[in-house]
Amino acid sequence: MGRLRGRRWRILLPFAAMAIVAAAIAASSLAAHSASVIRLAIMSDCKGAFGGAYELDIGGAEAALAQYAHGKPVSSKKPSAGMTGITIGGHPVKIVGYGCGNDTVPVAISETKRLMEQLKADIMIGPLSGDEAVTIAHYAQKHPTKTFIIGTAGSQDPTLQIAPKNMFRYHGDGAQWNAGTGILAYKKLGWRKAAIIMDDYSFGWTSAAGLIADFCGAGGKIVKRVFPPLNTTDYAPYVQQLPAPSKVDGYFWVVGGTGTGPSLKAYESAYGKVDPKKFVGNLFFFFQSGFADVAPRLIGAYYGGFGNAPGLKTAGAKQYEATMKKWFGPAGFNVTDSFVYNYFNAAHALVIGLTKSGGALGASLNASLPRSIKAGYQVSNGGQVKLDSNRQAIADQYPQQIVKGPDGKPAAKIVGYVPGVDQSFGGFFKKTSPPPGRSQPPCVKHKFPWAGHIKAVQNGVITKKTIG
Amino acid sequence: MSPFAWRPRPMSEKNLVELVIGVTLLLFLAVFPVFGVGYWVSFVLTQTFLIGIAAASLVFLTAYGGMVSLAQTALYGISAFALGNMVTKGAVKGLHLGLDPWLAVVLAIAITTAIGLVFGAVASRSAGIYFLMITLTYAVIAFTFFGQVTQVSGFSGIAGIADRTPALVGDPVTQPNRLYYIALVTALVVYFAIRHVVRTPFGISLQGVRDDPVRMGSLGYNVALHRTLAFTFAAFIASLAGVLYGWWNGVIAPDNVGLGATVDLLIVAVIGGLGRVEGAWLGAFAFVVINNYVRDVSVPVLGGSFNTVIGLIFLAIVIVSPSGLMGLWDRLWDAAGYREGSGPRAAAAAGTAGPQA
Numbered sequence: 001m002g003r004l005r006g007r008r009w010r011i012l013l014p015f016a017a018m019a020i021v022a023a024a025i026a027a028s029s030l031a032a033h034s035a036s037v038i039r040l041a042i043m044s045d046c047k048g049a050f051g052g053a054y055e056l057d058i059g060g061a062e063a064a065l066a067q068y069a070h071g072k073p074v075s076s077k078k079p080s081a082g083m084t085g086i087t088i089g090g091h092p093v094k095i096v097g098y099g100c101g102n103d104t105v106p107v108a109i110s111e112t113k114r115l116m117e118q119l120k121a122d123i124m125i126g127p128l129s130g131d132e133a134v135t136i137a138h139y140a141q142k143h144p145t146k147t148f149i150i151g152t153a154g155s156q157d158p159t160l161q162i163a164p165k166n167m168f169r170y171h172g173d174g175a176q177w178n179a180g181t182g183i184l185a186y187k188k189l190g191w192r193k194a195a196i197i198m199d200d201y202s203f204g205w206t207s208a209a210g211l212i213a214d215f216c217g218a219g220g221k222i223v224k225r226v227f228p229p230l231n232t233t234d235y236a237p238y239v240q241q242l243p244a245p246s247k248v249d250g251y252f253w254v255v256g257g258t259g260t261g262p263s264l265k266a267y268e269s270a271y272g273k274v275d276p277k278k279f280v281g282n283l284f285f286f287f288q289s290g291f292a293d294v295a296p297r298l299i300g301a302y303y304g305g306f307g308n309a310p311g312l313k314t315a316g317a318k319q320y321e322a323t324m325k326k327w328f329g330p331a332g333f334n335v336t337d338s339f340v341y342n343y344f345n346a347a348h349a350l351v352i353g354l355t356k357s358g359g360a361l362g363a364s365l366n367a368s369l370p371r372s373i374k375a376g377y378q379v380s381n382g383g384q385v386k387l388d389s390n391r392q393a394i395a396d397q398y399p400q401q402i403v404k405g406p407d408g409k410p411a412a413k414i415v416g417y418v419p420g421v422d423q424s425f426g427g428f429f430k431k432t433s434p435p436p437g438r439s440q441p442p443c444v445k446h447k448f449p450w451a452g453h454i455k456a457v458q459n460g461v462i463t464k465k466t467i468g
Numbered sequence: 469m470s471p472f473a474w475r476p477r478p479m480s481e482k483n484l485v486e487l488v489i490g491v492t493l494l495l496f497l498a499v500f501p502v503f504g505v506g507y508w509v510s511f512v513l514t515q516t517f518l519i520g521i522a523a524a525s526l527v528f529l530t531a532y533g534g535m536v537s538l539a540q541t542a543l544y545g546i547s548a549f550a551l552g553n554m555v556t557k558g559a560v561k562g563l564h565l566g567l568d569p570w571l572a573v574v575l576a577i578a579i580t581t582a583i584g585l586v587f588g589a590v591a592s593r594s595a596g597i598y599f600l601m602i603t604l605t606y607a608v609i610a611f612t613f614f615g616q617v618t619q620v621s622g623f624s625g626i627a628g629i630a631d632r633t634p635a636l637v638g639d640p641v642t643q644p645n646r647l648y649y650i651a652l653v654t655a656l657v658v659y660f661a662i663r664h665v666v667r668t669p670f671g672i673s674l675q676g677v678r679d680d681p682v683r684m685g686s687l688g689y690n691v692a693l694h695r696t697l698a699f700t701f702a703a704f705i706a707s708l709a710g711v712l713y714g715w716w717n718g719v720i721a722p723d724n725v726g727l728g729a730t731v732d733l734l735i736v737a738v739i740g741g742l743g744r745v746e747g748a749w750l751g752a753f754a755f756v757v758i759n760n761y762v763r764d765v766s767v768p769v770l771g772g773s774f775n776t777v778i779g780l781i782f783l784a785i786v787i788v789s790p791s792g793l794m795g796l797w798d799r800l801w802d803a804a805g806y807r808e809g810s811g812p813r814a815a816a817a818a819g820t821a822g823p824q825a
Contacts, residue, residue, distance in 0.1 A: 100763065105625045105721035106729070114760060118507045131624045135719055138627040142641045142718070155624075200616065201623040229615050230623050438618060 037092050038359060040350075041115035043099025043108075043126025044151060044343075049257030050103055050128055052288050053339045055079050057151055058098060060343030061125050063327040068351040069093065077331040088351055091359035096121050101132055103257075108132035112139055116146055122361045123147045125346045128339070130155030130174065130203030140164040145362045147369070149350055152342040155202035156209070157435045159392035160423055166366050168391045170349050170373055171307045171342040173423055174203050175210030175436065178282055178304030180418035180454045181399045182214025182252075183468040185280045185302065191249035193221050194280075195242050197263065198254035200227040200438070207282045208254045209436035210304065213425055215252070216443035218451065218468075223248060227438050232259060235266035245271050245278060256284040261293040268297075276301035276402070283338070286402055286412045295410035298402045302415065305398040306338035309377040309414050312398070313460035316383045320344075320376025341376065345385070349373050379462065380419035390431075394422040398457065417455040417462045425449075482801055490746075497652060501645045510644035514716055515756050517651035520749035521658050522709035523736045525702040530742045532666050533698040534595075534678035539587055539603035541733045542610035543580055543703045545725030547710025549614055550576040552626035552720050562626040563619065569634040576714075577707040584703020585696065592695035595681070607730045615722035625721025629714040640715055651712050655749060658705055662745050665701065674698055735782055741792025750793050754781075 044050075044057035059079035065071035071086040071093075073079060086093040096119040099111040108127055112135075115121045123146065127133055133153035140148045141164040148167045150158065154174030158167060172179075185191045194215060198208035204227070212222055228238040235255070242251065255263040260281075264274055274297045279285075285303035286295050309317065324335035324344065333340065353369035360368075369391075372384040378396050386394045397418040405411030424430065426449040434440045454468035479487075501509045522544045529535040553563040554572035567575070591602040614621040630640050640647045665671045674694050676684045681691045714720055723729065732755070740751025755778065762777045789796040 097763075104723040104726075105623075105719060106717075106724050109717060109719060110759075111763075113511055114763065117511060118760060131721070134624050135627060135721075138719060142630070142639075157624075200618075229612070437622075 036359070037094050038088070038123070038354065038361065039096045039119070039121045040086075040093055041097050041099060041119065041121035041124045041126070042095060042151070042343075043101060043111060043115060043124055043128070045103055045128045045132075046100035047107075048101070048103035050339075053128065053337075054100070056333060056337055056339045057126075057128060057343045059328040059331075059333055060324075060340035061151070061347040063324050063340075064344045064347035064351065065093070066327045067323050068348060073327065076328060079328065088354040089359050091354065093354075099124075099126055101127055101129070103129045103132065105131050105135045108135050109139060112136055116143065121146070123149070123350060123365070125149050125343065125350065126151040128152050130206065131201055133158045134162070134202055137162040137164055137167055140167045147361070147365050149346040149369075151346055152339050153203075154206055156206040156423065156429065157202060159390045160429060160431055161435045163390040163392075163431070165391075166362075168346075168349065168369055168387065170345045170375070170385055170387070170393050171338075172393055172395045172397060172421060174207035174282070175213065175425065175429070176393075176395065176421045176423060177306055177397060178207060178210030179214060179397045179421040179425070179448070180416050180450055180468060181280060181282075181302060181304040182211045182216070182220070183218045183448075183451060183454060184399055184416060185211075185215055185250060185252075186218040186220045187468045189250060189277060189280070189302070191215070191220055191280075193223050193248045194250050194252055195224040195226070195248050196222055196252040196254060197226045197228065197238060197242060198252075199256050199259065200229045202436070204230075204254055204256065205436035205438070205440070207256075207304070208252065209429070209441050210425075211252045211254065211280070211282070212443060213428055213441050213446070214448065217428075217446040217448050219445055220443075222252075222443045225438060228255065228259070228263070230259075233262060235259070235263040236269065239263065239266040239270050242267075245275070250278040250280060253279055253281040253285070256282070256287070260284045260287070260290045264294060264297055274298065286400065286410070291410070295402050299404055299410060300402065302399060302401050305400050305414075307377070307395055307397065308336060308338035308341045309396075309398040309457075310336035310412060311414060311460040312377055312457075312462075314377075314379060314383075314462075316374070316378065317376050345373060345375050379417065386420075388422055388424075390423070392423045394420055397421050399454075414457045414460065416467055417457050418450045419453060419455075421450060494656075501648055506644065509648050510640070512753075512756050512760065514644065514648045514651050514712075516749060516753045517648075517655040518709050518712040518716060519733070519736060519756065520752035521651075521655055521712070522706050522733055523740065523748035523752055524655075524658055524662060524745055525705035525709070526733060526737045527740070527742055527745050527748045528662050528666075528705065529698060529702045530737070531744065532671060532675055532678060533695060535591075535695065535699070536600055536734075536742075537603045537699070537702065538600060538730050538734065539591075539606040539610075540702065540706050541730040542607045542725050543584055543587075543706040544710035544713065545610055545614070545720065545729075546583055547576045547580040547707035548629070548714040548720040548724070549621060549626065549710075550579045551711055551714040552629045553620055555632045556626060556628045557632065558628070561618070561622055561624055566632075569632055569637075573634070573711050576711055577704065580707035580710060581700060581704045584706070585700040587703070588696040588699025589692075591699065592692040604730075607725065607727065610725045611722050611727070614725065621720075621722060623722055625719050625724070627719040629720065630716070630718030633715050637715055640718070647712070647715055651716070654708055654712060658708065659745060659749075662705075670694070670697070735778065737792075739782065739785055739792055741794030741796075743791045744794040747792050747794035754793065 042061050044054050046054040062079045062083050065086050069086045069088045071083040075081040080098050097115050099115050101108045134155050134157045137158035150169040156173045159169050198204040226238050226241045276298050279301045281303040283306040321335050357364045357368035372386040375385045378385045398414045399416040401413045401415045402410050403413045456463045456465040456467045526540045529537050554565050554567045556564040557566040615623050638646045677691050677694045685691045736751040736755045739754050740747030
């Protein structure tokens with residue numbers, strides 16, 4: 001081998017520099033972390049259909065860390081700017097990173113690996129959406145020394161069919177959120193035959209499962225199920241598959257995110273103006289992305305809640321809302337938003353768990369995380385959200401209605417109180433039964449625990465009047 | 469004596485330097501897991517190897533067949549989906565047939581290669597923008613098929629693939645070094661296989677088809693068959709990446725073969741350089757590192773993070789060095805040579821400038 005002629009060797013310098021930088025980055029991964037620092041990651045969606053809730057979610061979690069763990073937000077307007085001074089039981093807690101999902105499986109798993117393996121988080125609060133939670137539940141199974149507290153995700157699988165022992169959810173799934181709403185359609189609206197259109201993925205299926213089980217349990221029939229794929233932009237072919245309005249008493253509309261508006265427009269193109277009494281939906285009827293073009297069409301329509309109850313006049317609700325306003329209210333956050341509420345409860349539970357475990361992680365923390373937690377919008381069970389044996393919340397639910405607010409704009413009104421809804425719907429959904437899907441659950445008559453116990457809510461006060 | 473018989477080629481100074489760099493890098497990679505940098509082993513480098521393999525299938529088609537394919541992501545996804553459906557068991561989505569892990573691997577590769585044959589046969593009579601559009605159609609078909617046919621996936625995808633790997637692979641979570649070395653060896657095999665194939669009579673006539681298909685056709689070469697076989701070979705390479713991805717990630721979902729992922733693979737290949745196979749892994753490394761380490765970076769004025777940064781890099785590469793990082797290396801080398809009076813012209817005069825095969 002001859003030596004390199006002249007100064008040609010110099011062109012190797014940039015490559016050598018790159019190698020050194022890469023080695024330095026790799027070495028930084030090896031840097032020892034202080035054993036006593038508890039490493040926390042918060043994951044939400046900063047892109048995709050729920051990207052608008054990113055700061056809200058983080059803000060919810062950080063409000064709990066501020067309230068119960070001495071944390072100080074770096075910015076009251078931008079929670080993702082970080083937090084300092086978090087200590088739990090004398091142990092410092094460091095937020096090592098914020099995961100940025102986009103409602104898809106590949107990014108969810110990639111971000112989870114980055115947070116848990118690159119940034120070496122011990123605990124994750126998150127993710128935000130259904131498919132992400134399914135994926136991360138499988139990841140959690142393979143990483144038993146880490147702890148995962150779902151932020152807000154409505155798929156059933158993570159805590160019923162998969163149910164890793166290191167995964168916790170302190171809020172309902174999509175089916176739980178709709179408990180009681182199908183019964184209202186049957187009893188209050190007098191529906192007997194209905195069709196359903198649902199997003200073709202785990203949250204859409206789970207959300208629809210709650211409505212189908214509830215409605216059919218009361219005696220109703222689902223005559224047609226239609227499932228548009230995620231990210232559909234033209235819903236006309238799917239609306240055409242639905243029976244005409246004259247053939248059914250109503251439609252369950254489980255199309256979410258940015259799809260709700262276009263799907264309703266497609267319906268209007270086919271059948272004329274939406275009749276709110278013939279439409280019952282899920283949380284997306286009154287949702288951030290649809291305030292402008294969805295809710296105004298649906299004044300009077302009922303829909304399943306989101307586990308939260310804005311305007312509920314209970315001491316717990318007022319205390320929770322005051323806490324949230326204290327930390328992030330000035331930034332204009334909607335403190336009654338369920339994303340905020342669910343992330344808040346997740347972080348609050350973490351503080352309780354770490355205090356009890358004395359800062360111990362892994363199995364000790366999993367054993368110490370509370371099996372019941374006081375939550376703002378919970379009324380039954382002494383205001384405590386209880387976890388079942390799969391570490392899934394048994395929580396109160398609140399069917400809602402879109403009404404015209406004092407300012408003439410659409411507003412959400414709580415119409416019902418469904419106490420203590422468990423994920424299995426009193427044993428109807430089982431670990432061994434197929435998870436919700438296009439044909440699951442079947443439409444069968446069934447008496448659910450809350451049937452005959454749904455109370456009317458008037459002006460934010462739970463009355464004794466039974467409405468379903 | 470056959471004109472294609474092997475004979476030692478004179479090694480240029482540049483070839484020699486590249487050989488030294490390559491061998492050094494390989495030795496470094498071989499001992500890297502010993503240092504115990506877990507995340508870099510299990511995430512950054514293993515991912516680099518397998519994405520590089522998928523990108524190499526695209527570089528092969530582009531550099532030697534003149535075919536810019538947008539179907540390579542779909543093909544590698546098909547392989548992972550096939551593996552997932554055949555190998556998984558129990559409460560996961562898909563067919564979960566629970567086949568023997570090695571049998572599932574063989575079938576996944578065979579199915580993907582067969583689909584590549586069909587895809588290639590259909591697209592082989594097209595060129596340029598039409599070829600690009602046909603392969604884009606394949607990508608959309610794959611995304612839509614796996615998203616909507618819930619029997620084989622659905623949008624939630626198939627999880628649990630890493631739970632049933634062959635004994636040789638072990639558990640990718642607790643034994644990441646095994647998959648690291650398997651991916652590294654596979655990448656090497658793919659690299660040398662491509663280098664070998666392009667020097668065979670088939671490979672040389674394929675390059676002729678790339679340069680002037682009309683003339684090759686008039687000389688009696690079956691242009692469409694050459695393109696079809698090249699596409700099939702590339703599908704085979706992509707299928708290897710798909711199997712590795714299934715083991716590595718444990719889950720495969722339609723978004724892995726969506727338009728975003730399709731464009732990502734093209735970006736990887738362009739960043740590395742569409743003209744040289746080595747560029748596939750160089751581009752994959754740059755892509756993975758940027759993806760991981762600029763997540764929290766916000767670009768002044770423009771905002772955003774990963775997508776903005778990778779977009780700016782892509783833009784810079786297209787403007788400064790359309791032939792990617794490998795092309796940049798070539799240009800730097802040549803530029804240094806001109807200064808010293810020993811550049812390509814001098815090398816050509818000395819008879820040492822060889823083809824870049």
